[in-house]
Amino acid sequence: MYTQALNSSDGDDRGVEDVARTSQFQARxxxxxRIEPNDWMPAAYRKTLTRQISQHAHSEIxxxxxEGNWITRAPSLRRKAALLAKVQDECGHGLYLxxxxxxxxxxxxxxxDGMLSGKAKYSSIFNYPTLTWAxxxxxxxxxxxxxxxxxxxxxxxxxxxxxxxxxxxCKEESFHQRQGFExxxxxxxxxxxxxxxxxxxxxxxxxxxxxxxxxxDQVSQHSDTSTKWKIKRFSNDELRQKFIDATVPQAxxxxxxxxxxxxxxxENGNWVHSPIDWDEFKQVLAGxxxxxxxxxxxxxxAHDEGAWVREAAMAYAEKRKSxxxxxxxx
Amino acid sequence: MATPNVPLWEVxxxxxxxxxxxxxxxxxxADSTLALQAARDIYTxxxxxxxxxxxxxxxxxxxxxxxxxMMFEPAESKIYRHPTFYDVPDEVGHx
Numbered sequence: 553m554y555t556q557a558l559n560s561s562d563g564d565d566r567g568v569e570d571v572a573r574t575s576q577f578q579a580r581x582x583x584x585x586r587i588e589p590n591d592w593m594p595a596a597y598r599k600t601l602t603r604q605i606s607q608h609a610h611s612e613i614x615x616x617x618x619e620g621n622w623i624t625r626a627p628s629l630r631r632k633a634a635l636l637a638k639v640q641d642e643c644g645h646g647l648y649l650x651x652x653x654x655x656x657x658x659x660x661x662x663x664x665d666g667m668l669s670g671k672a673k674y675s676s677i678f679n680y681p682t683l684t685w686a687x688x689x690x691x692x693x694x695x696x697x698x699x700x701x702x703x704x705x706x707x708x709x710x711x712x713x714x715x716x717x718x719x720x721x722c723k724e725e726s727f728h729q730r731q732g733f734e735x736x737x738x739x740x741x742x743x744x745x746x747x748x749x750x751x752x753x754x755x756x757x758x759x760x761x762x763x764x765x766x767x768x769d770q771v772s773q774h775s776d777t778s779t780k781w782k783i784k785r786f787s788n789d790e791l792r793q794k795f796i797d798a799t800v801p802q803a804x805x806x807x808x809x810x811x812x813x814x815x816x817x818x819e820n821g822n823w824v825h826s827p828i829d830w831d832e833f834k835q836v837l838a839g840x841x842x843x844x845x846x847x848x849x850x851x852x853x854a855h856d857e858g859a860w861v862r863e864a865a866m867a868y869a870e871k872r873k874s875x876x877x878x879x880x881x882x
Numbered sequence: 883m884a885t886p887n888v889p890l891w892e893v894x895x896x897x898x899x900x901x902x903x904x905x906x907x908x909x910x911x912a913d914s915t916l917a918l919q920a921a922r923d924i925y926t927x928x929x930x931x932x933x934x935x936x937x938x939x940x941x942x943x944x945x946x947x948x949x950x951x952m953m954f955e956p957a958e959s960k961i962y963r964h965p966t967f968y969d970v971p972d973e974v975g976h977x
Contacts, residue, residue, distance in 0.1 A: 590947045637927075644924050651908045659887055660910055717907070724928075865912035866888065872913065 586712040589655035605653035610667040611675035612646035618682040652713040679841030686753035692732015710782040765792040890939040891917040895931040
């Protein structure tokens with residue numbers, strides 16, 4: 553569900569491959585052809601996509617943690633069932649994406665180890681805590697809302713397996729946003745305390761959500777090649793603007809105040825936000841957000857505690873296989 | 883930390899009676915039973931399927947995309963295999 557600042561590429565390892573193949577490849581991209589796993593592709597395209605898709609997958613998996621935090625404390629059975637289904641979807645999204653990343657030639661085990669060792673990044677938004685039930689509503693409404701803005705253009709990404717995975721993800725994402733917004737509507741129509749809780753959650757999540765779209769265009773050095781390769785179809789600022797313009801009337805409907813007193817509507821009707829604190833973004837990406845250590849520790853614990861299950865399943869499969877072979881030989 | 887690689891499976895789902903199984907993606911599982919269960923959980927959470935096939939990925943033989951020109955050339959040159967190749971007088975009407 554969540555890509556952000558993942559569309560970075562390495563510029564240096566190009567130039568070694570022959571020019572003819574590279575220009576043929578670019579011609580295919582320009583003709584809106586899809587690139588498939590066994591097709592020739594520049595090493596930098598492969599590397600950029602492996603990183604972007606796997607980081608997207610890690611984000612889905614780590615994204616299960618802040619919401620999973622509230623499954624046992626959901627206020628009703630209806631909410632609990634919905635949240636459980638949503639967290640299961642996030643897991644499914646992670647798995648579609650890992651499968652797409654693997655088609656580029658890196659094994660699942662390597663990809664997962666990259667996340668567990670802290671080498672690979674995931675979306676910074678999941679390093680913020682979910683302090684109240686209203687955070688679950690806000691995540692669905694805003695975090696999934698931002699993710700949808702990011703992901704719809706990715707359904708037309710030049711790499712076939714990624715585009716196909718994103719189509720599946722987008723189909724399921726709309727339920728997530730609507731369940732979140734429904735929670736917000738309920739809280740905002742509830743007691744004064746419930747409404748204050750909703751406002752408090754919006755106050756804490758608004759700025760981190762705007763950061764999900766990545767650095768502003770003038771400092772985002774990676775966009776050019778990704779745009780040329782049709783991995784990225786809109787700039788960070790364009791998507792951020794689209795998101796804000798869609799969200800302002802929704803907040804108004806809820807009777808909530810967006811925590812940006814300086815936000816103004818310009819002559820085109822777009823809402824212009826105040827400057828974003830990019831130092832905070834950098835700090836969270838660098839591992840110093842409120843929950844970074846907690847999230848990685850939880851993932852490592854789950855991975856380690858599941859090791860015996862993976863080993864047992866493989867041992868059982870081996871045993872059955874050798875038994876079948878022995879029977880066949882009789 | 884590296885664990886042994888778990889085998890890869892390709893998943894095919896028949897969405898409604900009368901339609902063929904269609905490739906939907908892949909997954910890792912130790913054996914075919916676990917692969918079927920994982921395929922159900924990953925690819926049919928919203929009633930997408932009536933039937934699932936799982937096939938070990940290494941059992942699939944694929945054509946080479948770099949040789950697709952030669953591979954599919956025989957079909958390119960035979961326009962007489964298409965109905966529009968044949969002239970039917972207008973008076974005959976739809977055929």
